[in-house]
Amino acid sequence: MNTLAGCIQAIGLVGPGxxxxxxxxxxxxxxxxxxxxxxxxAPPAVLPPAERRRAGRVIKIALAVGAEAAxxxxxxxxxxxxxxxxxxxxxxxxxxxxxxxASGDRQISPTRFHNSxxxxxxxxxSIAYGCTEGSTSLCAGxxxxxxxxxxxxxxxxxxxxxxxxxxxxxxxxxxxxxKRPIPDAFGTALLLTRAEETAAxxxxxxxxxxxxxxxxQNPELESLRALIPAARSLPLLQRVAxxxxxxxxxxxxxxxxxxxxxxx
Amino acid sequence: MxxxxxxxxxxxxxxxxxxxxxxxxxxxxxSGLSRCHFETVELPTYIGEVAGLDAIQLPPKLQRFDCRNNxxxxxxxxxDGFDAAVRSAAERFGPSRVGVYLGTTTSGILTTELxxxxxxxxxxxxxxxxxxxxxxxxxxxxxxxxxxxxxxxxAVAVCTACSSSAKVFAAAQRMIAADQIDAAIVGGVDSLCxxxxxxxxxxxxxxxxxxxxxxxQRDGLSIGEAAAFALLERGPAQDNAAAVWLLGTGESSDAYxxxxxxxxxxxxxxxxxxxxxxxxxxxEDVDYINLHGTGTPSNDSAESRAVTTLFGRxxxxxxxxxxxxxxLGAAGALEAVICALxxxxxxxxxGLNWRERDPQLEVNYLSANRRGPLRRVLTNSxxxxxANCALLLGRAA
Numbered sequence: 001m002n003t004l005a006g007c008i009q010a011i012g013l014v015g016p017g018x019x020x021x022x023x024x025x026x027x028x029x030x031x032x033x034x035x036x037x038x039x040x041x042a043p044p045a046v047l048p049p050a051e052r053r054r055a056g057r058v059i060k061i062a063l064a065v066g067a068e069a070a071x072x073x074x075x076x077x078x079x080x081x082x083x084x085x086x087x088x089x090x091x092x093x094x095x096x097x098x099x100x101x102a103s104g105d106r107q108i109s110p111t112r113f114h115n116s117x118x119x120x121x122x123x124x125x126s127i128a129y130g131c132t133e134g135s136t137s138l139c140a141g142x143x144x145x146x147x148x149x150x151x152x153x154x155x156x157x158x159x160x161x162x163x164x165x166x167x168x169x170x171x172x173x174x175x176x177x178x179k180r181p182i183p184d185a186f187g188t189a190l191l192l193t194r195a196e197e198t199a200a201x202x203x204x205x206x207x208x209x210x211x212x213x214x215x216x217q218n219p220e221l222e223s224l225r226a227l228i229p230a231a232r233s234l235p236l237l238q239r240v241a242x243x244x245x246x247x248x249x250x251x252x253x254x255x256x257x258x259x260x261x262x263x264x
Numbered sequence: 265m266x267x268x269x270x271x272x273x274x275x276x277x278x279x280x281x282x283x284x285x286x287x288x289x290x291x292x293x294x295s296g297l298s299r300c301h302f303e304t305v306e307l308p309t310y311i312g313e314v315a316g317l318d319a320i321q322l323p324p325k326l327q328r329f330d331c332r333n334n335x336x337x338x339x340x341x342x343x344d345g346f347d348a349a350v351r352s353a354a355e356r357f358g359p360s361r362v363g364v365y366l367g368t369t370t371s372g373i374l375t376t377e378l379x380x381x382x383x384x385x386x387x388x389x390x391x392x393x394x395x396x397x398x399x400x401x402x403x404x405x406x407x408x409x410x411x412x413x414x415x416x417x418x419a420v421a422v423c424t425a426c427s428s429s430a431k432v433f434a435a436a437q438r439m440i441a442a443d444q445i446d447a448a449i450v451g452g453v454d455s456l457c458x459x460x461x462x463x464x465x466x467x468x469x470x471x472x473x474x475x476x477x478x479x480x481q482r483d484g485l486s487i488g489e490a491a492a493f494a495l496l497e498r499g500p501a502q503d504n505a506a507a508v509w510l511l512g513t514g515e516s517s518d519a520y521x522x523x524x525x526x527x528x529x530x531x532x533x534x535x536x537x538x539x540x541x542x543x544x545x546x547x548e549d550v551d552y553i554n555l556h557g558t559g560t561p562s563n564d565s566a567e568s569r570a571v572t573t574l575f576g577r578x579x580x581x582x583x584x585x586x587x588x589x590x591x592l593g594a595a596g597a598l599e600a601v602i603c604a605l606x607x608x609x610x611x612x613x614x615g616l617n618w619r620e621r622d623p624q625l626e627v628n629y630l631s632a633n634r635r636g637p638l639r640r641v642l643t644n645s646x647x648x649x650x651a652n653c654a655l656l657l658g659r660a661a
Contacts, residue, residue: 002443088401089423094373101458102380113463114523114648117369118402118423123649126517132531134515134538135651136431140420141403147420150444151435157442158265175389176376179396208360208417256360256416 003207003261004153006192007199008240009162010075012068014061015039015186015231016224020068028234028241036220039185046128054111055124056090057170061187062121063128066166069189073200075162077129081155083165084122085138085148087229088180090115091172121166144169145232146252149190153206156194165190167230186228188237202240202262209259213251225251236260265542267509268437269499270657271447272349274340275601277490277588278312282343287605290613293633295587297474297486302456303374309470312488312589313456314339322408328398329408331372333455337405340453340491341412349495350413350449357446364419365436366406367428367452369593371421372399374457405453417445423593425647426556428452429492430596433655434513436496451493452594460487460592467523475559475590477583477615478568478629480622485558488589492597494604508604511545511640511656514538518650524562525646529570532556532644535652536574543656545640547575550656552612554599554643555627557583558590567644568625575627582630586616596645596653603641603657610637 011021017037018024026032043052044063055063062084070077093115100108114120119137126135140147145167152165168187172180195203214235216222224231235248243264250258274282278296279289289296297310320335341347354362379394398404402421410419418439422431429452436448464470464487471484496510516538518531525532540547553575556567564583571581584602591598606612614632621629640658 004442004444087403094376097459097463098373098376098380101377101462102383106458106462108459108462108466110463110466110523113459113466116459116463117425117648119425119647119649119651120522122424122517122651123522126519126650127521130519132517132519132534134434135424135517136422136435136515137424137649137651138420139402139423141397141401141407143403143419147418150418150439151420154435154438154442154444158438175383175387176396176400179390179394180401253410253419 003205004157005195005205006153006156007195007197007203008190008201009193010069010073010191010200012065012189014064016184025241028238034218034220041185047124051124056093056115057185058086058090058168059121059124061168061170061185062166063125065168065187065189066125066164069191070164073191075191078131079133080131081133081160081163082122082125082135083148083152083163085144085167087139087141087144087169089118090120091170091176095173095176142229143253144229146250146258149206152192156192162193165192167233169228169230183227186224186231188230188233202264205261206258209249209257210255211249211257211259213249213257265437265512266441267511268440268496270494270508270510270604271497272346273494273601273604274344274346275490275492275598276314276340277591277598278314278488279588281339283605287609289587290611293614293616295474295616297589305458305461307461307465308472310474310486311456312486314489326408326411328395329404331375331399333372333405333453334408336455336489336491337408337453340493346493353447353495354413354415359414360416361446362415363417363436363439363445363448364406364410364415365422365432365448365450366409367422367432367593367596368402368405368454369423369425369428370454370457370459371402371404373459375399377458409449424651425649426592426595427645427647427651427653428593428596430645430653430655431515433510434515434653437510437513440498447495447497449493450496452597453491454591454593455489469560471559474617475586476617477557477559477585478564478625479618480620482559482561482564484560486589488591490588490591490594490598492594492601494600505660506608508607509658511658512539512543514542514654516652520650523648525566527566529566531650531652532567532570532646533573535654536570536642539642539654539656545656550579550640550642551638552606552641553579553581554603554641555581555583556644556646557585559585565624568627572626577626578628580612580628580630580634582613582615584613599643600655600657603643606641607638607657607659610635
């Protein structure tokens, strides 16, 4: 089987205790200790005021990590295809709709309804940046990061020069939170180009594998990896932060995992 | 792109269960739409409901996936020999070389909507038997399908609103072209729920009568539900004349508005153009276009502009949503299956509920069935967030 390959040119990251990739890189490479803190999400400056006010947590985190990776990689976002992947979409919005539909007055707000689609973040992204390229929005439950990485690399294999992968999840409010206990919001974006380019951060190749998945040594980071689907990327991101090559196995679908071979 | 063969396909919608029932309804120009009596919904609208879902049983080992959406999937997976075709592909290629690419918008959210009526009075907790991953999550139907056939390849739900199950063809095609898989189950499953019925109503996009795509008096859509699947594989260069091929896919983003299309159909135009380019097919070589044609004033006028810009005014086209309703995340796959039937039977289905020509819509809209040999047909799907996809299907690649 041919492997899928690409180059990581830039990374965006926001999560518990991480304000951006450079903060995360310092922690993951071991330069500074990890200090857990609730994820801070800024209103997306790129959206018009009305949309900015109404943007939910998943839209905020997707736009934040995507903007960081695109800026770091000096990418032209107007012509950049995007792959959005998330295990659940906007949980707060979903909760509000379910509460309204279970009440005596079922009239849900039009904005809540169009924000309920899984590709809402992708829609806002394309409008904000005037990007008319193809964009997809995926969900593979706990396997969503792996599914997004496969799709992004397949797009490169089929001729795309560059692809922006955005993987993100946010926590549900109660009562859904008890059934889907994602502890906090976490997102990462990878600006990927074709394998024959010069890689700013790392070159990677992936294939399906049944080897055991890598875990994080730090128990708090391991807890993020175990509980937030987008944070299944952490062992890969740690290798990139450490500028270390070799193979790292990521959790994907149950017994099916992704072996990622990295070359710094 | 290298054409891929749709070796097997099937669909269940309000037109009936399976290919024979679907083709019969199209030949008879029969609509499956009826006045909405779904659940406790009180809205003045028509829906395309699949009868008998309450009686469907999932296999014992997949009980945790039990919800309306997966019951609908179960019906379609087990009809027209589709399950045998998948099992044969898994045997030939190995379970890790068969992918699952399914589109949905609301998955099993009806289960969650009903569960919210039964929250614990003291704690506010959801009922104990509520299974989030099995029912609510968008991945549920792809996970269910993968487990049904004990596959071990990539599995994913594509969720780009109403273009979801058109885009699955493009995603699966890329994975086959990149030699990561040899075959893929592609399709879409979306089922009636309160979120979409009340949601489209809140946007004033539902019609109070059966939807009338491309009609002068069109005033909105009718929501339907469906499950449609195809098995995509590489095919031999020489094949029987009845074989249906995926020739090209095209995707674009409107970058315009969350719930309204670009008025000139700019995104629709570039998706159609990309599908033709992928297949190296000229516009005049397309024999029929199955329109997205939702019946909302804005969709149909934007789509009409895009079609006339690329194809002129002669190419026959129609929307089959007057028959099936708008099946949202299943629409792309359902209409791909309708196009496959059209290619095999030489039927261009006339758009139902059409009464009067809108002078603003300059396409060659078919208001009655037309027969004739078809070699290449295009199908359009456009979704909220401006997510567009066009598929070009044909015979004898």
